[in-house]
Amino acid sequence: MKKLKLHWQILIAFILAIVFGLLFPNHVKYVSWMGDLFLRGLKMVIIPLILSSIISGITNIGTAENLGRIGFKTLIYYILTSTLAIITGLLFVNFIKPGVGADLGLSQTIDGLGASRESFGGTMLNIVPTNIFAAFVENKMLSIIFFAVLFGFFITQTKNKHRIFLTDLFNSIFDVMLKITMFVIKFTPLGIFGIIAKVVSEHSNLSELGTRMGIYMATVFIGLVVHSFITLPLLLKFIGKVNPLKHFNAVKTALITAFSTSSSSATLPLTIDAVENNSGVSNKITSFTLPLGATVNMDGTALYELVAAMFIAQAYGIHLSITAQIIAVFTALLASIGAAGIPMAGLVMITIVLSAIGLPLEGVGLILAVDRILDMFRTAVNVWSDTCGAVIIAKTEGEKLKV
Ligand code: ASP
DSSP, X not given: OOOOOHXXXXXXXXXXXXXXXXXXXXXXGGTHHHHHHHHHHHHHHHHHHHHHHHHHHHHHHOSHHHHHHHHHHHHHHXXXXXXXXXXXXXXXXXXXXXXXXXXOOOOOOOTTTGGGGSOHHHHHHTTSOSOHHHHHHTTOHHHHHHHHHXXXXXXXXXXXXXXXXXXXXXXXXXXHHXXXXXXXXXXXXXXXXXXXXXXXXXXXXXXXXHXXXXXXXXHHHHHHHHIIIIIHHXXXXXXXXXXXXXXXXXXXXXXXXXXXXXXXXXXXXXXXXXXXXXXXXXXXXXXXXXXXXXXXXXXXXXXXXXXXXXXXXXXXXXXXXXXXXXXXXXXXXXXXXXXXXXXXXXXXXXXXXXXXXXXXXXXXXXXXXXXXXXXXXXXXXXXXXXXXHHHHHHHHTTOOOOO
């Protein structure tokens, strides 16, 4: 019998999970452990995967000149697409005005809000770890990436004997990590079944969320759709000269996983797999751009930050001047860069935007109820943009792709 392709298995698991979550919400506890186990497996590989991937990526890019060029393109792509996403959100939130006339019933408190009140300068400073092993233990992704980039770069600066040995070593470690990752990925359908059944059983009262929240969600959603299905495909077509539909098909397993797990970092192994094996981007480019993108490039989150902040302003009846809106755009970009690739990270980062434009932090209570659902959509968009970036950069480097 021919084995069913992984993305079909995932899609079937996804649909079955929705049915299961709706029909047997009380029995979800018997299957949710599969989701937990799957996430544990993914989390287990993230740090060694990111570390070995970035270091081997940089050593393979080789010369400082190449690295500078690819790094520069990557950065430009990340900032450009995130800013385009934010502007799309800004247009829709000003046009639809989801918060105007909203009923305020704010009382909830949010875990982790206190921790994020740190200034943006402080967050940037913390990227340089005082103890790299503590950074590993505490999952400080930006610090880990920072160290990996430095380590990789300075391998290329050592004398031949060391450079060749370390390059081989990290390539080998990366190879092993990919193998372990592929092993975990085999269990994606079961994992997604557990995760989605749980999410559905916890949100079975969707209609209760009310129309205001519905309009707010629709605003974020429309913005995300426009960005994913118009803006990014245009970039793919005209800058990358690739067929957006083919590329979408190539990476859809990663997108469904991003949607289900709400975590760009947890999805990273599948993203690398899809972009490399299906879209045909070289390991040299994916191993550098994708781990970076999973933490830094979040178009969906950026758009969401802006719309959510504007929604809160509208709901409080606070008029934001053009200057305040420009500050909101800028801080939404920074918040998306700073957000970790884990579920609900964007919700915590929104305090940066709110405090920058003088909105009450309690406003977060307003968007809390629907955040988990929006998180799924924005994470899928985050990962979609990462894959588009890798393809576009590979194309501009003259690579021949399969899409
Ligand atoms: N969950 C998102 C991600 O991992 C981040 C966010 O909360 O916006 O990409």
